[in-house]
Amino acid sequence: MRKVYAVSGGVSKFAKSRPDKTFQAVVKEAYDYAIADLGLEFRQFNELVDGSVASYFSDHFTRQLMAGIMVQDYLGLCPKPGHRVEGGGATGGICFQEAWKAVASGYMDVCVAYGFETMSHVETWKGNEFIALASDVSFDYPVGGFYSGYYAMMVTRHMKEFGTTVEQLAHVSVKNHINAFHNPYAQKRNRYTIEDVRNAPMVAWPLTRLDICVMSDGAAVVILCSEEGLARLEAASGKTYSRVLVTGIGRGTDAMRMADRPHQSFDDFMKYNALPHEQENADTVAYYRELWDHGFRYPGVHSFRAGRMASKQAYENAGITNPLEDLDFIELHDAYTSSEIQTYEDMGLCRYGEGGPFAASGKAFVPGIDYGLNLPEEPICPVNPSGGLIACGHPVGATGLMQAVFAIWQLQGTIEKHFGDATLQVQGAKRGAIHSHAGTGTYVTVSILEAEE
DSSP: OOOOEEEEEEEOOOBSOOTTSOHHHHHHHHHHHHHHHTTOOHHHHHHHOOEEEEEOSOHHHHTOTTHHHHHHHHTTOTTSOEEEEOBTBTHHHHHHHHHHHHHHTTSOSEEEEEEEEEGGGSOHHHHHHHHHTTSOTTTHHHHHOSHHHHHHHHHHHHHHHHOOOHHHHHHHHHHHHHHHTTOTTOSOOOOOOHHHHHHSOEEETTEEGGGBOOOOEEEEEEEEEOHHHHHHHHHHHTOOOOOEEEEEEEEEEOOSSGGGOOOBOHHHIIIIISOHHHHTOHHHHHHHHHHHHTTOOBSTTTSOHHHHHHHHHHHHHHTOSOHHHHOSEEEOOOSBHHHHHHHHHHTTSSOTTOHHHHHHHSTTSOTTOOOSSOOSSOOSSOBOTTOHHHHHOOOHHHHHHHHHHHHHHHHHTOHHHHHSOOTTOOTTOOEEEEEEEETTTTEEEEEEEEEOO
């Protein structure tokens, strides 16, 4: 298997609506930026690229079947090979990994992964209905309806099981919105307080409007290449690129219908789902044993087994033994503040049940930013330094690729160049993770990126 480099990326401005451009033109906005960052001209790059993978969630938003091939044509990539992927909220993360596969397998030397969504073409309630069709329409959808209801149910169970508080949820919102204040690509660039989050209009208790991401128009592009492809691009541009290596990918799945998800025994959890640093820590083993002895059920509706599987696989591939210590930052899928807290646990940043205290600890914040909070601990691994989905927006097919672009820029040390502001640069970042999540945890991808010495 060949080395795969994430060499460049571009992001369009994410916005509630982009009436100025068609979906094809919004993708080209990101595409042109990624090419220019390589120091290449449009036609010059198009001669060097071998093919593409397209990422968009729903045909309903564009009211157009095969929209991917229309983008392929608009970008001047016909008749080169390409295909479209779809996997709910994880669509962009899957796209990134499919492009990685195309290069790692030797099928391509230079592959473009592009994703988009233009969600403004329908009313908000209709958009929520389209998104909710990614739940089981025969069983869950008639009962649960829109996704805010599902996630409210999950977090209330988390609160009941572990004592998680609404103030801990609000810490996530404050963190991500203030991070996005320094990100010019973000849709929502506002400073909020805990009180602002809790006093916002209630959507589905305990989730307020500021606990939930918004629908968006936007696109993102990542260029992946082999060592041969990298040499080809460098020869054409006359430049030497800062190399970001994709060192591991992981995926997990779970049953669409939550009632179909089986509970695991303590022994099975420790054998199949516990991470190495958990298995090797006697206090953690005893902690989990006590949870099971008191009636804890895994995965339940408070945890995403697919997220744990994707994380475990990616960590194994990348040689990560303790993610909190081994990762310098994470861009994760925070469609809800509650799902960020759940994902802290799935990714092993803390133990199951400790996501709430972890959210308010300060460990996931960006150093040097005044959040207006009394945080008891120093940052260790900033989570969503970009602002995440809650603040950047969530044009579904673009989101996982947006995370990849921001991760590339972090590892290249070029946040100031691209943002015009160095505040969000994680100093000395060498290794980061991107996490993409679909449905109620039915598809999850985790990819590890690392700056090559």
